[in-house]
Amino acid sequence: MKPLVALPDLNPPPDPVTEQLTQAFTSQEERLARIEPGWLVALRKAGIARFADVGLPTLRDEDWRFTNLAPLQEHRFQPTLGRPTPDLPAEALDGLALGDLPGDRLVFVDGHHSPALSHIASHGPGVVVEPFSLAMARNADAIRITLGQHADLTKSPFVALNQACFSDGAFVRIPRGHRLDQPVHLLFVSTGRDPGIAIHPRNLLLLERDAGATIVEHYLSLADAPTLTNAVTEIVAGENARMEHIRLQDESKTSFHFGFVRLQQAANSNVAAHCISLGARLFRHEYDPSLDGPGAECVLNGLYLAKGRQLADHHMVVDHAQPNCASHEYFNGILADQSRGVFHGRILIRPGAQKTDAKQTNKNLLLSNEARANSKPQLEIYADDVKCTHGATVGQLDPEAVFYLRARGIPEETARRMLVHSFAGEITHRIQHNGLREALDEIVWDWLESLEAVQIGRRDGSGTHSVAHPH
Amino acid sequence: MSDPILDIRDLRAGVEGRDILQGISLTIQPGEVHAIMGPNGSGKSTLASVLAGRDGYEVRGGSVNFLGQDLLELAPEERARDGLFLAFQYPVEIPGVNSTYFLKAALNEQRKHRGLTPVDAMEFLTLVRDKIKLLELNEDLLKRPVNAGFSGGEKKRNEIFQMAVLEPRLAVLDETDSGLDIDALRVVANGVNRLKSADNAQLVITHYQRLLDYIVPDFVHVLMNGRIVRSGGKELALELEERGYDWIARETQAATQS
């Protein structure tokens, strides 16, 4: 066949962000090959190959329809991999939220472990709470066979990018039958000293059969700077394991944050994953849970608070592959000013996943005329004996509830605040660990109280009011 | 005679452009219990809503004086703090707002308004424990969110319980009997009667005479098409029970035509 006239280029050149990050990685390849084991270098290369291939998603991508990543192009992001560990005096963390939490703390500063700021208690045999940078020497085999085996790099370009560029993160392993008494606090500090750095934390949390733990991932900025955080966490919960996982994201209002949590659950395991997000200019948080054994249960419970021009995006596909499992997703968003909330949740019930009990709700409270909410709660069901419901609401405070409170003597602004607090409380009250729930309640409370009266909003749609009457 | 608690003069009001109240006048003195009866759609609940200041109700004319001030000028919360209490026909469920927190906030707003110091948690608990027994309610209720998951009877009893805590000068009971079985009705009525004093007053809005067996009114007013067409003593309620509303409608019609 004769060649036709020049075909249009079906593979447009990669966007500048993809190109920049790919080049930044490639420039380190040689160095990495010298200092890292071959399997790890191969893992990284697979990650960057995938990332370079697919590039950053665009609005044409159904899964990214409402989240425009164009603002990333305003910066030339450099991964922190291979950079020196920044020094941070202990005082820098004074007065930090969750600072008085008992238990282990692992601190990572701009993506690198800081031994000085971390403290780990001595645990029973088999318990590992360590940064990768140290665990690599002692637990190389365990890491080699699990790392990158659970978070599927085809699920998101950001997973692929993280697999290539991750610098450090937590490796936690709780052996069979062991329950940790105290929560583990994983603190990821972004100093903001180098605007434009791209921090790639990577966590691997393994709970063996009958094990239990409470683990907090905490992301925080010390200064207002356009940094990028792209975190991936792999959680594997063995048979009958119990885990409470909390993700608190409070980065600066100029930063970008991408978080991906892979949850793999064996039979009768129970994972409650909470995420409270109030920071970042643009953030996207994905859960990727698989209920792989009968009787597994998972709760995904999220609260997003946004104001100014923040964009909060949550995305999850809950995969039910086995019978008698339960999953419940509750996501509430409070959107003030010109902020935007995006929610995409899908419950997938595969053939044979009978007696599934799945529920999903997404509620959005719009506090201003310019706030926007987009919600796509979806069900995809291939088994008949299941209980599945979902619901979504978008709206303002219930005027009847406001009136009821006012009719009891409570001033309007207070009434509105009470209702906003209770809307947020629906989520925070599901946190089981008392100390954490109280601490997070306080953070949420402070955020809500920081809203000014005008942001709490008063809207008379009808424009009629009984106070106005002729004389 | 002392100053009236409530003095309504030729009140005309409506909602969404429809006229509902067509000129109502009513005076309530301290210590009195008034009942407003009427068929569906006569304007009973509109009256309650206008008195409490619900959004969307437009006052077209007339005046309402409450304890010497112009009630219609006040925001709903100001009316409540001055001692006007509406027992809602459909108490609102507020998931996530704890009942104790809610009621303590309401009580302290009222106290602040009257120049009193706020009650603390202990004082409040002692106070509510007394009151809650009056309504035969379980103390657990205080730990639950406001009205959320309450049965119909519990919601109505909860309204009267709040009334007991807030001790209003004027309580407007909007169809408090609707949806209540006879035992719950007795408990609610008993609570209302125990709260009666020479200093306060009650306005009982109801479709049926049944409630008035338990809460005995001093005056009964019949509301039809937005007007009070007849007023009398408690025997008027019995007559309505026996003969229905039609005869009044006919007599009223005859009177206006002649």
Place this chain on the structure above:
Amino acid sequence: MSEALNTIEEFVSSDYKYGFVSNIESDTLPPGLDEDVVRQISLRKQEPEWLLEWRLKAFRHWQKMTEPHWPQVHYPPVDFQAISYYAAPKKKPKLNSLDEVDPELRETFDKLGISLDEQKRLAGVAVDAVMDSVSVATTFRKDLEKHGIIFSSFSEAVREHPDLVRKHLGAVVPYTDNFYAALNSAVFSDGSFCYIPKGVRCPMELSTYFRINAANTGQFERTLIVAEEGSYVSYLEGCTAPMRDENQLHAAVVELLAMDRAEIKYSTVQNWYPGDKEGRGGIYNFVTKRGLCKGRDSKISWTQVETGSAITWKYPSCVLLGENSVGEFYSVALTNNRQQADTGTKMVHLGANTRSTIVSKGISAGRAQNSYRGLVKVNPGATNARNFSQCDSLLIGDQCGAHTFPYIECGNPTARIEHEATTSKIGEDQIFYCNQRGIETQDAVNMIVNGFCKEVFKELPMEFAVEAQKLLGVSLEGSVG
């Protein structure tokens, strides 16, 4: 498996009752599509130049488009060159009265249970019947004309009311709208046109029956309903097709326009041939239906009962532009055997105080896939917009799928949007309970399914509701497992 369910399973073998082929000669264009075919269609219909131009513009646009693949349905690619785009019964009747209708054709409609005479005498329903691509009979025209109502085939309307057609054609669904709407705009052969003048309440239900008869043809009809200020019309459409082993394409466009205080109620009972149990044959039903509530206080209500077609892909929508306008969508979609349906609605709130209600009931049996897909969009200007959506799925058997894909986009804080969805199955205990009370399994299933669909059936005109219930029973036979 319990005995009750075994019994249910036996019912899963019932046949399509409308699958006969009528022996009517037809004038058919050879398969294939190019500009010439478009010109031929226009020529045979003796159309004015402007309409031909419009068709050609649509055709040229269509050539630049690609088939959509986002619906949750799977089928081999359609060969658009293997389809004949025009088929008309040859003895084309010039119909002044029903008596002149070809007796064979009359028989066809009788078999369908829609005897035109019967309809005329008994129901007081005005019927326009479209066989393959051409409208063959319209009843009650004279009665309607007295009220100033125009109810005719689309071709007649083009001849007799060219200005009205030209003004509104494509105003709600432009030919650029989507792949199948563009195709329809290029090759549509006939359909119904309905015009209700200002202030007129149409005194009877208007009805169109669509029938595909000829083999290897596509059906591309077009319906346009215009309700002027303060008018009201209730419009019904029904569809059947013969059993054939190959797939046939049906790509219709329906446009509704409601001016100030006008109300249009549009009901569909769609029972195109669904294919056999193995998924051979059946209609591909790719339809664009949209209503524009242009005037204030206007209302458009879609009610659909979808039991037929191998693949259904349609989203009857409402664009709520006028203040206080109301959009409604009530749907029952039943899929059995290998049927696939991806259906739902779009409610686009543009005006203040606009309200919409969505009630969708999906029933999936056999190896069928049934998806609800719906968009509720509130634009910043739609103050106090309200939407309530309820989407329920019923699964019968463990080989089928039921999916729900709502899209909610809210840009106004005074709006209130609520969406709820549930999934359930017919329980063995429910069947047993009915059996124990002396009700046969088949009847029990019908009873439970009808109960599930009740909210939608009550929106249908009486005669249609009865028909829909029967249809559901027939379609469900043999579906329970």
